[in-house]
Amino acid sequence: MEQPLSPRESGQFVAERSRDVFVDEDGVKKLAEMLYGLKDEEVFTASGWKKMNQLAPPPDTDAAINWVFVTDTMNFSFWPDREEEQCEVIYKGNTYRGYMSLCAAITRALDEGVPITDPAYFSQISEEELGRVLRSDSATPMPMLKERHQALTEAGRVLMQHGGSFRNFISHGKNDAEKMMQYIVDNIPSYRDEATYEGKKISFYKRAQILVADFWGIMEARQEGNIPNLDFLTMFADYRVPQALVYLGALRYSDALMEALKKGELLSSGERREVEIRGCSIWCVERIKSCLWDLVQEKEGKTCNINSALIDFYLWPYAKQHHKEMAHIPIHHTRCIYY
Numbered sequence: 001m002e003q004p005l006s007p008r009e010s011g012q013f014v015a016e017r018s019r020d021v022f023v024d025e026d027g028v029k030k031l032a033e034m035l036y037g038l039k040d041e042e043v044f045t046a047s048g049w050k051k052m053n054q055l056a057p058p059p060d061t062d063a064a065i066n067w068v069f070v071t072d073t074m075n076f077s078f079w080p081d082r083e084e085e086q087c088e089v090i091y092k093g094n095t096y097r098g099y100m101s102l103c104a105a106i107t108r109a110l111d112e113g114v115p116i117t118d119p120a121y122f123s124q125i126s127e128e129e130l131g132r133v134l135r136s137d138s139a140t141p142m143p144m145l146k147e148r149h150q151a152l153t154e155a156g157r158v159l160m161q162h163g164g165s166f167r168n169f170i171s172h173g174k175n176d177a178e179k180m181m182q183y184i185v186d187n188i189p190s191y192r193d194e195a196t197y198e199g200k201k202i203s204f205y206k207r208a209q210i211l212v213a214d215f216w217g218i219m220e221a222r223q224e225g226n227i228p229n230l231d232f233l234t235m236f237a238d239y240r241v242p243q244a245l246v247y248l249g250a251l252r253y254s255d256a257l258m259e260a261l262k263k264g265e266l267l268s269s270g271e272r273r274e275v276e277i278r279g280c281s282i283w284c285v286e287r288i289k290s291c292l293w294d295l296v297q298e299k300e301g302k303t304c305n306i307n308s309a310l311i312d313f314y315l316w317p318y319a320k321q322h323h324k325e326m327a328h329i330p331i332h333h334t335r336c337i338y339y
Contacts (some may be wrong), residue, residue, distance in 0.1 A: 014279025
C-alpha cells in the first residue's frame, strides 16, 4: 500500500501545484520579521503550555496526561452553523465556546466525579453518557456527538490494549516526535487525516501532531525531559490559522475562492480547495520558520529553536484575539473529524 507523503512533504507538494491558494513570499518575510521581535516571549516556549491550557488538571498528575488525550481525540468541528448559535459551557462562572467548551466540559465532568479521563471508563462510555459530559449550557448542543463518541470509545479501546494509559501507549513512539505521530496514526483510525491530491496520497495529521505537541508541552511542564525531533512537526492545519495567515499577508486566496467562502459555501473534506488551504498553510508556516531561522542566524549568529508547532501556538490564539479585525476574511467551513 502506498504510504502518504508526510505533512511537510504534502504541504510543499500542494503549494507547488495549488490553483486557488498561494504562499506570498513577501508576506512570509514580513511575518518572520514580526515573529523575530517576539521570539523571546513565553508563548514560544513549552513553559507556556499551562498558560494556554488553564482548564487542564495540574500537569504533574496522571489525569493531566489522559486529559490531553481525551480532549485531543475529540478536538474537531466546533464552528456553529450560525454565528449567534454557539455551543456554550459555563465553568466556574466563565462561558467557553469552541474548543475551549470541550476543555471546560471535560474538566467539569471530573469535578462532578465522572472518570472521563480513565480509559477503562471512556472506552465503554455510551453516547448518552458522553452527551451528558458534553452538555451545552446554551440551546445549541456540541456538534457531532455521534462522531465524538465513536472516536473516543475507539481510541479508549486502543489504550486498553496498551496498558490502560496514554503514557504507556505513547511510549511505543520511542520518545521521538515522528515515531510518536506515526504510532498514533497507525493505531487509531480517527487520527488518519489523509487525502489524495493530483493523484498523490498526502497527509495532514493535524490532531495526531497536536497530540504529540501537547504531550511535549505537558512533559516540559512536569520537567520530565525533552522530546527529540520536534522539528518534524508542522503547523496544525485547521480553519483558524489559515485565516490569520491570510490576514497577515503570508497566504493569499484567489478571488474565486474568497468569493465562495464569503458566500458561506461549505467545502467537503478532501476536495481540492480544502486540501489547498490546508496544504498551503503548512508550507507557508514552513517558509516562515525558515525565514525566522535565517534572521536569527544573520542577526545573532546562532541557531533558532522555534519550530512550526510553536509558531502555530502563537498564530491560533492570535486569530482568536483579533477575530474582529479579521472578520472580513472568511474561514473555510468543513464538517469533519480531522479538525
